[in-house]
Structures are given as structure tokens and as C-alpha cells.
Amino acid sequence: AAPPTALPGPAERGGASRAMGRLLALSLLGIALALLGERLLALRNRLKASREVESVDLPNCHLIKGIEAGAEDIDILPNGLAFFSVGLKCPGLHSFAPDKPGGILMMDLNEENPRALELRVSRGFNLASFNPHGISTFIDSDDTVYLFVVNHPEFKNTVEIFKFEEEENSLLHLKTIKHELLPSVNDIIAVGPEHFYATNDHYFSDPFLKYLETYLNLHWTNVVYYSPNEVKVVAEGFDSANGINISPDKKYIYVADILAHEIHVLEKHPNMNLTQLKVLKLDTLVDNLSIDPSSGDILVGCHPNGQKLFVYDPKNPPSSEVLRIQNILSEKPTVTTVYANNGSVLQGSSVASVYDKKLLIGTLYHRALYCEL
Numbered sequence: 001a002a003p004p005t006a007l008p009g010p011a012e013r014g015g016a017s018r019a020m021g022r023l024l025a026l027s028l029l030g031i032a033l034a035l036l037g038e039r040l041l042a043l044r045n046r047l048k049a050s051r052e053v054e055s056v057d058l059p060n061c062h063l064i065k066g067i068e069a070g071a072e073d074i075d076i077l078p079n080g081l082a083f084f085s086v087g088l089k090c091p092g093l094h095s096f097a098p099d100k101p102g103g104i105l106m107m108d109l110n111e112e113n114p115r116a117l118e119l120r121v122s123r124g125f126n127l128a129s130f131n132p133h134g135i136s137t138f139i140d141s142d143d144t145v146y147l148f149v150v151n152h153p154e155f156k157n158t159v160e161i162f163k164f165e166e167e168e169n170s171l172l173h174l175k176t177i178k179h180e181l182l183p184s185v186n187d188i189i190a191v192g193p194e195h196f197y198a199t200n201d202h203y204f205s206d207p208f209l210k211y212l213e214t215y216l217n218l219h220w221t222n223v224v225y226y227s228p229n230e231v232k233v234v235a236e237g238f239d240s241a242n243g244i245n246i247s248p249d250k251k252y253i254y255v256a257d258i259l260a261h262e263i264h265v266l267e268k269h270p271n272m273n274l275t276q277l278k279v280l281k282l283d284t285l286v287d288n289l290s291i292d293p294s295s296g297d298i299l300v301g302c303h304p305n306g307q308k309l310f311v312y313d314p315k316n317p318p319s320s321e322v323l324r325i326q327n328i329l330s331e332k333p334t335v336t337t338v339y340a341n342n343g344s345v346l347q348g349s350s351v352a353s354v355y356d357k358k359l360l361i362g363t364l365y366h367r368a369l370y371c372e373l
Contacts, residue, residue: 134187320349
């Protein structure tokens with residue numbers, strides 16, 4: 001008779017299970033590394049990391065004196081007074097004036113040689129931690145001008161509402177808004193004296209979780225409607241919702257999704273909810289959106305190469321690009337390049353606004369340009 005088969009002892013069983021455990025760990029590590037590699041490649045594509053830009057110059061331009069550390073957003077009143085949000089600082093982002101607080105500058109575009117002047121802010125508002133981002137103006141029925149400012153004091157998230165006092169060239173602070181649905185506010189479009197739509201460019205407010213969210217491409221960012229009576233998410237599923245604006249007839253909201261290279265057109269309903277109408281795909285990172293009041297065209301401040309923007313190298317600086325979009329609601333909108341520069345003049349364009357054949361181009365952390373068209 002054949003000898004009985006010996007059963008594996010505890011040591012052999014332990015060795016087999018250890019081998020299986022190591023194989024499983026290696027498999028999981030391999031899957032994780034493959035996923036990380038794929039996400040890294042996808043992030044490079046989202047950042048347009050290898051894109052270079054051909055210069056498109058405008059003849060009558062000069063850099064604006066007094067803006068040395070960014071004018072991330074610009075909004076122009078119908079009477080030609082332009083507001084600049086200057087000196088934005090974000091964790092991990094380059095700054096040419098890291099210790100100087102941000103501010104709001106104003107320029108009267110009706111003047112022959114307009115200059116940018118800093119607006120005084122009323123007492124009681126903490127100017128030392130002022131870190132302005134997106135801005136929007138609203139003119140009430142009694143002609144009161146309100147300025148809404150996305151603010152990041154100590155890298156937190158608030159929306160500040162000011163009343164513009166034109167006689168004194170000053171801002172009277174009225175209200176600070178904080179809300180759990182506004183964890184990472186980027187831009188804002190005012191639709192009433194205390195009413196606005198705002199974009200969140202991240203779902204999280206914690207810097208590490210923000211990086212992780214961007215890396216994993218979670219598409220969790222959104223648009224929020226705020227009023228004193230109701231705050232609600234009205235659009236979601238963006239890679240990184242950024243610039244926001246409203247059509248001249250107030251029927252549509254435009255949202256830039258910077259890392260998806262898209263502009264979303266959303267229909268606005270009487271209850272302030274939004275439904276997506278269409279998406280325009282572009283070949284650049286779209287930042288702030290402005291409306292040309294004479295035509296209704298959309299002017300877009302763009303970043304041709306996001307990697308250069310976020311990993312700053314003075315020898316190879318971020319480039320600038322301004323697009324004009326005509327007839328965005330049509331089957332085939334016309335997209336033209338208004339201005340492009342490799343960073344030799346203007347680095348990291350984030351916004352372009354126009355008034356009466358005068359074009360202003362702001363940047364995330366560099367200079368600002370004034371052009372006569």
C-alpha cells in the first residue's frame with residue numbers, strides 16, 4: 001500500500017500564506033502604481049504640459065503701472081470704471097509680493113491716460129489679511145454700486161460685499177459671507193444686492209485633499225447659488241469650475257471648467273436653478289470670462305500651459321492667451337485669438353475685459369496690460 005500523504009505542517013502553511021500575502025501586496029502595489037502613472041499622464045494632458053503658444057501681438061499696448069503681483073480678475077462698470085482684484089496668494093502658487101496684502105484698484109477708462117489707483121476700504125475691515133480672488137459688480141435700481149469680492153483671508157473662503165462710494169474713491173464694507181457650501185470659492189457673478197452664483201474650484205478646503213482631488217480627477221466641483229434665504233448647489237460634476245458670468249439678457253450662465261478646457265452654457269430658471277444647455281470644448285485652460293457689452297461676445301483669459309503656471313520657472317515663464325467667442329449659442333461658435341504671448345511680456349493671463357475699444361488683460365500673479373483696439 002502507498003504510504004499516507006503527510007499533511008503540511010504549520011510552518012509550511014505559514015510560508016504559503018506569506019507567499020500569497022506578498023503576491024497580493026505586489027499585485028496591489030502594481031495596480032496602484034499603474035493607476036498613479038495613468039493619473040499623472042492624465043494630469044499632464046489636463047495641464048496641457050507640453051503646449052507652446054505662437055505670439056499674437058496687439059499694436060497699442062502698455063503694462064499698467066502699479067500692478068506687479070497679479071490682477072486675477074477685472075470687472076468694468078457700464079460707465080467705464082474698471083475694478084482690479086490684485087495680489088492673490090494661494091498655497092503652492094508663485095507670488096512676486098508674498099508679504100504684501102491684496103487690494104482693489106480702480107481705473108477710469110474714459111480718461112486719456114488712465115491710471116490704476118488703490119481704493120480705500122472702510123475702517124473695521126481686516127486689510128492685513130485681504131486676499132481677493134474673483135470679483136463682480138451689481139448696480140441696484142437706485143444706482144447703488146455693490147462690489148462682490150471672493151476673499152481668502154489666511155487661505156479661508158469668504159465672500160465680501162462692499163458698497164462703492166464714487167465721490168470718495170472708496171469701498172464701504174457691508175457684509176462677510178461664509179457658508180459650508182462655499183468651501184473653495186473661485187469666482188462670482190452678482191445677480192442681486194446680496195445674491196450671487198459662485199464657483200467652487202475644489203470640493204475640499206484642505207490643501208492636501210485639494211491636491212488629491214485634482215490628481216484623481218474626481219469631478220466633484222460645482223456652482224452654488226447664494227441668497228439670504230436660500231443657498232443651494234445648482235450645477236455640479238465639473239473637473240475644476242473656475243470663471244463664471246451671465247449673458248447680457250440674463251438668461252444664461254457661463255462657467256469655465258479650467259482643467260477640462262471647456263465653457264459650459266447653463267440656462268437660468270426663475271427659481272435660480274441651472275440646467276446645462278451646451279459645452280464648448282477648447283484647446284487651452286480657460287480661466288475668467290468677461291462679456292463684451294457692445295456685442296455680447298465672451299472674452300476668455302486663458303493659460304496655454306498650466307504646468308508652467310503652477311511650477312514657476314523665470315527662465316521658462318507661463319504664457320498668456322486671450323480668446324474671443326462669438327455666438328456661443330449657435331451650432332458653430334467662432335473662436336478667435338485676440339492676444340497671445342510666450343511670457344516675455346505677460347505671464348499667466350487670467351482675465352480680459354473690454355470697454356469702448358479698450359482692452360484690459362489681467363494675470364494670476366504677474367503684470368496687467370492696457371491695449372487700445
